[in-house]
Amino acid sequence: xxxxxxxxxxxxxxxxxxxxxxxxxxxxxxxxxxxxxxxxxxxxxxxxxxxxxxxxxxxxxxxxxxxxxxxxxxxxxxxxxxxxxxxxxxxxxxxxxxxxxxxxxxxxxxxxxxxxxxxxxxxxxxxxxxxxxxxxxxxxxxxxxxxxxxxxxxxxxxxxxxxxxxxxxxxxxxxxxxxxxxxxxxxxxxxxxxxxxxxxxxxxxxxxxxxxxxxxxxxxxxxxxxxxxxxxxxxxxxxxxxxxxxxxxxxxxxxxxxxxxxxxxxxxxxxxxxxxxxxxxxxxxxxxxxxxxxxxxxxxxxxxxxxxxxxxxxxxxxxxxxxxxxxxxxxxxxxxxxxxxxxxxxxxxxxxxxxxxxxxxxxxxxxxxxxxxxxxxxxxxxxxxxxxxxxxxxxxxxxxxxxxxxxxxxxxxxxxxxx
Numbered sequence: 001x002x003x004x005x006x007x008x009x010x011x012x013x014x015x016x017x018x019x020x021x022x023x024x025x026x027x028x029x030x031x032x033x034x035x036x037x038x039x040x041x042x043x044x045x046x047x048x049x050x051x052x053x054x055x056x057x058x059x060x061x062x063x064x065x066x067x068x069x070x071x072x073x074x075x076x077x078x079x080x081x082x083x084x085x086x087x088x089x090x091x092x093x094x095x096x097x098x099x100x101x102x103x104x105x106x107x108x109x110x111x112x113x114x115x116x117x118x119x120x121x122x123x124x125x126x127x128x129x130x131x132x133x134x135x136x137x138x139x140x141x142x143x144x145x146x147x148x149x150x151x152x153x154x155x156x157x158x159x160x161x162x163x164x165x166x167x168x169x170x171x172x173x174x175x176x177x178x179x180x181x182x183x184x185x186x187x188x189x190x191x192x193x194x195x196x197x198x199x200x201x202x203x204x205x206x207x208x209x210x211x212x213x214x215x216x217x218x219x220x221x222x223x224x225x226x227x228x229x230x231x232x233x234x235x236x237x238x239x240x241x242x243x244x245x246x247x248x249x250x251x252x253x254x255x256x257x258x259x260x261x262x263x264x265x266x267x268x269x270x271x272x273x274x275x276x277x278x279x280x281x282x283x284x285x286x287x288x289x290x291x292x293x294x295x296x297x298x299x300x301x302x303x304x305x306x307x308x309x310x311x312x313x314x315x316x317x318x319x320x321x322x323x324x325x326x327x328x329x330x331x332x333x334x335x336x337x338x339x340x341x342x343x344x345x346x347x348x349x350x351x352x353x354x355x356x357x358x359x360x361x362x363x364x365x366x367x368x369x370x371x372x373x374x375x376x377x378x379x380x381x382x383x384x385x386x387x388x389x390x391x392x393x394x395x396x397x398x399x400x401x402x403x404x405x406x407x408x409x410x411x412x413x414x415x416x417x418x419x
Contacts, residue, residue, distance in 0.1 A: 058178030065173025066182040069094075069124030069134045072115060073169045074186065074411050078309050080322050081112060082136050084165055084188075088144045092136040095128065096121045103129050115313055123174040132172040132181075139166040139185055150187040150414065158414065164188050166414060183419040188409035191307060193401050195298045198358075198376050200263035200277060201395035203296075205289040206364070206382030207266030208282075210275065214367055214385040214392070217241045217251075218259035218277025221374060221396040225250040227336075227354050228372055231390040234276045241276070241394060259395050265289045266382060277395070289380070293342055293360045296378055297404065307408050308342055320355065322407040330361075333369055338403045347379075351389065356396075357403035367391050375400045 072094060076082045082092035089108040095101075097113050105111040114134075116122060125134035139148040141160070151163030158166060164187050172181040201218045202208060210216060215230050219241065229250050230241040243249045261275025262268050262282035275281045290296050294304035311327035320337025330343045333350025339357045341347075347361035351369030358375050359365070365379035370389035374396050377383070385391065 058175045059180060061175040062173040062178040062180040063182070065122050065124045065175060066171045066180050067173075068122050069171030069173065070169050070182060070184055072124075073134060073136050073167075073171065075115070075309055076112060077136065077167060077188070078323070078409070078411075079312060079314075082110060082167075086147055086165070088138055088140045088147050090138060093129075094125055094134040094136075096123070096125050097127050124171050132174075134172075135170045137168050139168050150189075150412070152189075164190065164409075170419070181419050183417050184413055185415040186411050186413045189412045190405065191299075191303065191408040191410065193297050193299070193404045193408055196296065196397060196400060197290075197298055198259070198296050198378070198395075198397075198400065199286075200260035200283070201275070201376055201393045202262045202264075202383055203289075203376065203378040204262070204264040204266065204383050205380040206264070207268070208262050208264045208284075208383045209269045209385060210262070210271035210273075210383075211367075211385040211387060212272045213387060213390050214271055215241070215273050215390075216261045216275035216277075216393045218261040218275065218281075218395045219251045220256050220258055221394045221399070222248065222250050222252060223356075223374075223396060223398040223402060225374055225394065225396065225399075227374075228392075230392040230394045231372075233273055257397055264382075271385070290378070293340075293358075293378070296358070296360065297340075306410050308340070311344070323404075329363070339407045340404045346381075349391075356399050358400045375403065 076092065076094065083090070087108065090110070091108060092110040092112065094112045094114055095103065098118060099113040102111040102113050114121065114125065126132050140146060146160045148158050148160055148166045149163035150158055150166055154162060166185055166187045168183065168185050170181065170183050172179065201216050215232070217230060217234060221241065229239055229243065232240045234241050237243070242251045245251060258278040260280065260283050261277035263286055264284050265286055266284065268282045268284040270282060292301060292304065294301050297304065308323050308325050311325050318335050320335055320341060322339045324339065325342045327344045329346040331348040331350060332353055334352045336354040338355065341355060341357070341359045343361040345361065346363035346366065348366045348368055349371040353369065353371035356374045358378070359373055360378045362380040364381045365377055365383045367385040367387050369387050371391045373393045376395055377393050
C-alpha cells in the first residue's frame, strides 16, 4: 500500500508580525542614533568647556605675567636705570635677553636686559625690538614737548607745572595662545624722612675697632661739606672738620644738634685720631640697638620695606644713586653716591669710596680703604677699621634726611586699562 508523501507544515504568521519587527528595528536604530547624538553633544560640550577653562586659565596667567612686567618696570624706575630726567621723548625698553645682547637703541631710547634669570624668563616682553616689548615712557602732550606731572596739592593733580613725572608702562603677557596687554600710568609719591633717631656718626650693634687713620666725628656737619674734608685731626686746618668754625666751615655751631662720635652696644677701641662728639666722643655697652633700619629713619617696617624695594643685581657700580639694596656680603670701592645704602650682610668699604647719606649694614662694616661718608654709618654686628689710608665718617643730619627723602617714594597707579 502506497502511503502519500508527508509534507512539513509551515506555520502561518499572523498578519502584522513582520511589520512589527521592522518597526522595532527602526526604533532601536533611532534610539542608538539619538544616544550617539547626545553623546556627541556631551563630548562637544565637554571639549568646549575644557577649551574655555584652558583659555580662562591662560588669560589669567597672561594677565599675571603682564603685571609682573609692570613690577619690573617700576623697580627699574626706582633704581634710576630708567631715569626721571625731563626728556619728553625718553623711551625705556626691557628685553628678554642677556645684558650683552640688548638691541642697539636710538638717542632717546634706553635698552635694558631683564633682571630675570636666563632659562626661566616670564614672557612679558620680547627678545628684540617689537611692539610687545616691555616699554616705559613719560606721559606727554601730543607734540611730546611737555611731561605731565602729579602734584596732590594742585587741582587738577595731573598737570605740566609741578610734581613728579607720570610714567606710562606697557606690558604684554603671553601664556600659550593667550595674550593680555596692560597700559598703566603711575607716578612716585615721595616720603619725607625726618626726626631721625641716629645717636652717632658710627652706630654699632656690636664692638667698634677704629684705626689710627680713621676720623669719626659726631658734630653736625653742613650738607655742602666738600668731599674728603675731615681726613685729618679735628683742628682748624684745611681738610679738617672745622676748617673755619667761625664761618661754619664745615661744622655747625655748638647750639646745633650734635651726636656721639661712636655709639656701640659692645666695646669701643678708639684710635689716636678720635672719635669726636658730644656729649662725649663715644658711648659703649649701650642697649636698645635698632630692630631694623626703619627705626633709625623713624619709619614703620612696612614703610621701609615698601621704600627700599628688592635687592639690586648690580654688584660693581661706579655710582650709587638712590636707595641701594644689596643682599649678602658686599664689597664696594672706587665709587661714590648718595641716598641710602642698605646691605643685608657684611659690608667692605674699599679704596676711594665716597657717600652722602646713610650707610646701613645688618652685619659688620669693614673700613679697608680711603673712604669718606657724610651722614652716618650703622652696623648691626660691629665695625672694624683696618685701612692704612685716611678715612672719615662725619655726622650730618641734613644730609641723611635730604639724601634719603630725595629718593624715598612709593608708586601710585593713576590709571589701568587693557590695550
